[in-house]
Amino acid sequence: MNLNLDGRRVLITGGSKGMGAAVVALFREAGAKVLTTARARTAALPEELFIAADLTAPEGCATVADAVNARLGGVDIIVHVLGGSSAPGGGFAALGEAEWQRELDLNLFPAVRLDRALLPGMLAQGEGVIIHVTSIQRELPLPESTTAYAAAKAALSTYSKSLSKEVSPKGVRVVRVAPGWIETEASVALAERLALQAGTDYEGGKQIIMESLGGIPIGRPSKPAEVANLIAFLASPLAATITGAEYVIDGGTIPVV
Template sequence: MSMNLELQGRRVLVTAGTKGVGKAVVGLFHELGAKVLTTAREQPADTLADFFVTADLMTIEGCNTVTKAVLTNFGGVDIIVHVVGGSMAPGGGFAALGEDEWQHELSLNLLPAVRLDRALLPGMLAQGAGVVIHVTSIQRELPLPESTTAYAAAKAALSTYSKSLSKEVAPKGIRVVRVAPGWIETEASAALAQRLALQAGTDYEGGKQIIMKSLGGIPIGRPSKPIEVANLIAFLASPCAATITGAEYVIDGGTIPTA
């Protein structure tokens, strides 16, 4: 970004910061002069974060480990970016989703944000300032019944929780914002496109077209790139967005067909 977002020295926690959007967010905040702590289940060979914590955020213990690391290394936090999420649910519609699948989706897409916010918001409230960004998904509005019902429901719960939290803490100086991506061309989605292309006897671009068609089309003609989502997150976390709270910003290339 060429504009000054005034993020120098800000203490930032980014969850799931080793791949895809999370990695792009870590890199951008680092470039903008922030102090960044990130976390994942496995430590990468390299990271631009100032601090890395190995933790499984699907567990209470993992969230406690990250909270302790934030308080130990930073003494508090100014910005939290909840990127962690995803889906491992099988295809097959509602009947394929048992207790384990539902619990997994909620434990990955909702509860880490709830637990970390609960632990770290008191410090933000004490300092009278802070920004929390929850990465949701357009699938809360456009679920794919065959494969993403539980994921979409968990992201919808995250979005509702985020809206309620924003109304509670905005009068106390804390902004809470949601970012809802559509299809993002991450390493994982690129691998999916390649597998679909192989199955269909086409090339990578053909595989991308298969995914876009399954989403009902992307008017802009391509998925978002991780850095494009990171750019939006950095702006919303910055003083440039000082009066933005409680809102959800869709970045999907026009996938959602209504305003």
């Protein structure tokens, strides 16, 4: 399928590994002009595609916005992949001020700051697409360990919904993608660690994670490339009338009627 992304100027945050790397690879394959950002570049990323920055700080977001304007002359598509959690287990009592702030700084504020910096250019050209990667945990938080992460992703989703109402009439589409468990490098390491603790193998570790989520009907996590496929379609002209919506890709983890 031709996604008609050839020549489109695209910023993808968190593109050095995992799902972000899969999104970068797919947009490049489709002919887009891609820039991506993370704290450090991996060997797989050509230097000319990369902006080194810490997006948890306002200064890092400003660095990326300046680089996008200087190197691409603006942007047509922004994909906010950056996110994650470093909060400890132990429920609400284990989450102090620092833990809450870190989750918001990683999962909410980079999108807000970069949108604020780059949206004026999109509005001036009368078109653009912004995709916010949220999480099914905004609906299915795990109280033992992801309360702050889930709350930050819920805030991102609400912000995205409001933004879509404001800028869609002006030509800029805003869409959310909510993945479930994705088999990235980090999740593989988690499954292996749980397997070691439980005295089982990697497949057993995956089962432990799936059970903690209440099960995944298709029997496996999503692959990074599968999530990238959805994101690329939503960013493309083929999805020209889709805005303000959230698309869940979780293998059926969250039951629907």
